[in-house]
Amino acid sequence: MKELTPRASNRQHSGQIRRLTSLLKKYQLAYAVQQALLDLSELASTLTDMAQFYPKIHSLVNQHLAADNFFVVLVDQPSGRFQVEYYADEMDSLDAGQLDPADFAKGMTGYVYRTGQPLLCDADKFRQLIAAGDIESQGTPSHHWLGVPLRRGHLVIGVMAVQLYEDGRLYEQHDVDLLTEIAMHTVTAIDRVKSRELLEQTVRERTRQLQNTNQSLQREIRERSNAEKLQAALYKISELTATEPDMTAFYRQVHQILSDLMPADNCYIALLDESGKSLSFPFFVDQYSPPATERPLRKGFTEYVLRVGEARLINKELSDLLVAQGEVIRLVQDNGGSPLPHATSWLGAPLLIEQQALGVIAVQSYHQDYIYGDNELNILRFVSQHIAVAIQRRLNTEQQKLHQEDLERKIFERTRELRQTNLFLRLQVEERKKAEEKLFHEANxxxxxxxxxxxxxxxxxxxxxxxxxxxxxxxxxxxxxxxxxxxxxxxxxxxxxxxxxxxxxxxxxxxxxxxxxxxxxxxxxxxxxxxxxxxxxxxxxxxxxxxxxxxxxxxxxxxxxxxxxxxxxxxxxxxxxxxxxxxxxxxxxxxxxxxxxxxxxxxxxTESMRQQLLQELSLEQALHQAVNEQQFSVAYDPIICSEKHHTLGYAARMQWQHPQLGWQQDFCQQAAQAGVLAQIELQLLQQILELLSSQPQPAVICLPLCVQHLTHPVQFDRLQKMLAARPQVLHRLSLGFAEYELMKLNNTALSYLHNLKRLGVRLTLENFGADMMPLGLLTGYPFDFVRLEASFCRSLLRQTQKRQLLDLLITLAQNYKFRMIADGIDDHAVRELLVNAGCCYLQGQLVKQLQPSQQEESVFLQQLA
Incomplete structure (x- = not known):
């Protein structure tokens, strides 16, 4: 075997060291990734608040690489808008206005989002990207920048990035791999934390709703208890009415019961005599005044309640107003010349039998420590009914018996309902603990x-x-x-x-x-x-x-x-x-x-129904467009005097020049369904006000309006402002409201009629006789004109009962100072009948033929004077 030279041996040894070093780095990276993922999994399992989650992520990343400057940006998928979820930087601050979330889309963050690839960027790479137009410089330039995409599956949802500002420190490829692994699992952790956060928010919201429901139930229990107390007192009064033969003792016991319900140290009952011209006081208790004696009628609080025919609560402000208006005259001294104390709060209710006042029951307070309110007003209103029945019982014993039986039945049913309700409430309190188990069933x-x-x-x-x-x-x-x-x-x-x-x-x-x-x-x-x-x-x-x-x-x-x-x-x-x-x-x-x-x-x-719906939708769209383009105008029908045929005014009606269909006359129902009827009427009112301002002729124009102007405060405010802008012509304008619509309104909405009257405008009760003919509207509200419905007028020739109703209406018109306008006058027979009956004004096809060509300027105002 050939021996290695010393140089070759050194090269072999160096290669082994490099391989071992590379392997060591891989193991270190794998260990760091494993440790980071374990920490990340623990965070996702324990945290429920995103505000705590991102700082923990920052701390975790900072343990494995230089991440003092760290931020996470997510992108809203529908809009593409960048949202900064977390931002920590030594140089720049979002709060100081140095950066805007939208700026991230133009920089390296947006580049990573668009490419979907990690980016390791030093100063040279940064300048290359700017020169290529891929990015724009945002904020303070960093020495080294590392960003990786956040992915949900194949979809990039944001970017995680770190950066270094000082020289001498660089990110390497193992940092890229580590941050990429952390980013990949961070998306899963974000979804888990957000899901847990949303779940806890849902639980908290449901708990809050249950608490509110419990409070509402407790409040209803208290109201029911008060109602039982009131019902018990009313039962006592009802029992007295049937059993007590002595009226003096009856008054004393009623006073005692009334004292249990409200302060009634000062109380009296005043009765009208048969002639209706004087008052007697069968019961009178007062701290400062001796028992009252019989006296003639005068302008006191008692007479005021008799005139209005309703219970009234009069405190100091209303008292001063009534005195200023001349409705009430307060006496300074009694018949003996002694000074009289004035009540600070007075409450009175008429004693009514079949809408006929027998007298008044009243309580009063002389001190500011107690002021009567609506609750006492309702109690006294009910008590007054029972006292009136007691006075009347000797005249009609059977009626008294029926009234007693009816009252007992109502009390029994009311008590049974209260017991059932109390039982239900107790069961609800017990079952509230099981509410969470039933949330799904209740929701579906x-x-x-x-x-x-x-x-x-x-x-x-x-x-x-x-x-x-x-x-x-x-x-x-x-x-x-x-x-x-x-x-x-x-x-x-x-x-x-x-x-x-x-x-x-x-x-x-x-x-x-x-x-x-x-x-x-x-x-x-x-x-x-x-x-x-x-x-x-x-x-x-x-x-x-x-x-x-x-x-x-x-x-x-x-x-x-x-x-x-x-x-x-x-x-x-x-x-x-x-x-x-x-x-x-x-x-x-x-x-x-x-x-x-x-x-x-x-x-x-069927398909034909769909076409019909499309046609209705097209008409509704055309109406909305017509409102925007103000395509509506006013047509005028004359109203003449029944005797001399002077033109006394005009009835205004709306018309519409449709681009394809031409002139349209009857489209109120479609406009109401489209929700634009009130807007159209305001446009017509503006035209009429301009006409009245430009035409000095003394004639009234009557414009019918829908009751939406009275039921919606915002709509009524628009109407008031339009009228207040032209006060000089309002006496020549009459606003009309239909009988059947007014009957559906409550007292609050009907009170707006008085507001209109105070502005100076005249009022017309439209279509009277078409439905119920409510006489209470005629006598209780300030109408200047009452327009008889056309079919009612045409039926006078063949129905005697309708003619008798006409005579009654004309008598009421004379007594309550309103004028009758008969609509639908199409033939001479109907006209002659109405003229003979005394009807003031006429309107219809025949009237257009009788209308004179010239008119004396002063006729109309003279007849209304």
């Missing part, structure tokens, strides 16, 4: 009926759509069900009966379908049925017939037999449907078609 099922809810139904329907790529002959149908008469049952018998009704309907629906079909409640009285595994389309019609027959059968609730029906829309699956929402929409449209055809039937959705 209707709480009332136990059926699947909208979320579960849509999930099942979307799963059926997902099968269409695998099953070529997929057959299923969707039934959209709306119950008839549910609102009537709910309003007349209460929500408790309505809930019981829905539960019974849900049971019947389950009996009409197969086990693999799905029945769900979308909300209210709307149900849907998903019919799967159909053999033929006619099977869906058979199920619809069974549902209609099942719902039609009577049910007994609260001792009464109730009848309902079902309107069903059917949509069969076909390849034209691209998503579940479209199929549900078409079934809904077919259901509304069934309702319009008479209800209690089913309709199958």
């Amino acid at each position: 099922h209707d709480a009332l009926t136990g059926l699947a809810n909208r979320q579960m139904f849509m999930l099942q329907l979307k799963q059926k759509f997902a099968l269409r790529n695998r099953e070529s002959n997929l057959k299923f149908a969707l039934l959209f069900i709306d119950l008839d008469r549910f609102k009537l049952i709910n309003d007349t018998m209460g929500h408790h009966a309505g809930d019981a009704f829905l539960i019974e309907i849900s049971k019947r629906l389950l009996l009409t379908v197969r086990e693999h079909d799905l029945v769900a409640r979308l909300g209210g009285d709307e149900f849907v049925v998903l019919l799967t595994q159909l053999q033929q389309e006619a099977d869906a019609e058979d199920v619809a017939d069974r549902i209609i027959e099942a719902v039609r059968q009577p049910m007994v609730l609260q001792g009464q037999s109730l009848y309902s029906g079902a309107s069903i829309g059917i949509a069969h699956y076909d390849a034209s449907y691209t998503n579940a929402d479209g199929m549900l929409r078409d079934a809904d449209a077919a259901m509304y078609q069934a309702k319009s055809l008479g209800r209690n039937r089913f309709v199958i959705f």
Whole structure:
């Protein structure tokens, strides 16, 4: 064997050392990677907050390579926007405004994201990339920069980078490999931590909701307890009304009961005599005044309540206002000349029998330590009713007996409901501990009926759509069900009966379908049925017939037999449907078609229905465009005097110049459905105000408005601002509201009528006689005109009852100072009847022929004076 020379032996020895050194570095890198991944796995298993996760990652990376300057940037996939998740740098700061997250897209970070490859960049490489236009210089240049992509599968979702600023330190290839391994497992760790963080947030949010629910239940318990106390007091008053024959003793005991409910140290009852011109005081208790004696009517608080016919709470501010307006005159001295103390808070309610006031019950406070509120007002209002019944009982004993029985029944039912509610609340408190186990069921099922809810139904329907790529002959149908008469049952018998009704309907629906079909409640009285595994389309019609027959059968609730029906829309699956929402929409449209055809039937959705829906949508879009382009204008119909035929004003109506269809006159319903009717009316009002400002003729223009102007404060504010801009012409403008719409409003919305009146505008009650003819609207609100509905006027010739109603309205017009406008005057016979009856103004086709060509300028204002 040939011996090696010393030089060859040295070379061989050096080669072995290099191989051993390279192998040692590989083992060291493998150990470092293994240790880093173990630490990373421990972080992902223990942390639940991303704010703590990234500093731990930074600390882990810093243990294995120089990473004092470290940042992590993620990219939002839909928008491509760069988001800095963590940033630590010796030179630059995001908070100081030196860098913006969007700048990372232009630098080396964006380069790594675009290429999807690690980048080890020194100063020379940095200058080459800038010269090639691949990057732009951002922030303070580093001496050495290392960045690796963050991948989720094959998708790059961000970049992890470290950098060095001082000379003499460089990153090497094993640093690239180490950081690449850490980055690859960091994405998994990020997903795990974020998932755990989201789960904990969800649990905390559900816990907070349960706490809020518990607080609400406790508050309701307190309210129920107060209600029981009030009910007990009212029962005592009712019992007194039936058993106490001595009225003086009755008054004293009522006062004692009232004192248990509110401070009533100062209380009196005043009764009108038969002539209605004087007051007597059968009961009077006061801290400062002697018992009151009979006296004639004057302008006091008692007389004020008799005039308005409603209970009133009068504190110092309202008292001063009433005195300033002349509604009330406060006496300074009594009949003997002694000074009278003034109440700081006064509460009174009329004693009414069949809307006829017998007198007033009142309590008052002389000190600021107690001021009456709405709660006491409601109590006194109820007490006043029972006192009035007691006074009237000797005149009508039987009526008193019926009233007593009705009151006892209400108290019994109310007490039973309270007991049931209290039992339910106790069960709810006990079951709250099990709420977490039922979260999934509650999230996917209707709480009332136990059926699947909208979320579960849509999930099942979307799963059926997902099968269409695998099953070529997929057959299923969707039934959209709306119950008839549910609102009537709910309003007349209460929500408790309505809930019981829905539960019974849900049971019947389950009996009409197969086990693999799905029945769900979308909300209210709307149900849907998903019919799967159909053999033929006619099977869906058979199920619809069974549902209609099942719902039609009577049910007994609260001792009464109730009848309902079902309107069903059917949509069969076909390849034209691209998503579940479209199929549900078409079934809904077919259901509304069934309702319009008479209800209690089913309709199958067809292509013609889709075309009709598209036409309605096109008209709605045209209306929105017409509002933006202000294509609407005003047409005027004359209103003349019934005797001299002077033109007294004009009734305004809207018209629309449609680009294709021409002039359109009757489109209010479509505009209301499109939600633009109020906007159109404001545009017409602006035109009318401009016309009134430019035309000095003293004629009133009557413009009908929808009640949306009264029900939405923002809309009413727009109306007020438009009117306030032209105060000089408001006395020549009358705004009208339809009778049937006003009857649906609450007192708050109706109070806006008084606000309009204070602005100086006139008011018209439109379409009176078309529905209920509510006389309370005529006498309780400041209408200047009442327009009789056209069909009511035409029926006067053949219906005696309508003529008697006309005589009553004309008498009320004389007493309450409003004027009648008769619409629909198309022939001379109707006109002659209305003229003879004393109707002031006329409107209609015949009126246009009678309208004079010239008009004296002062006629209209003289007649309104």
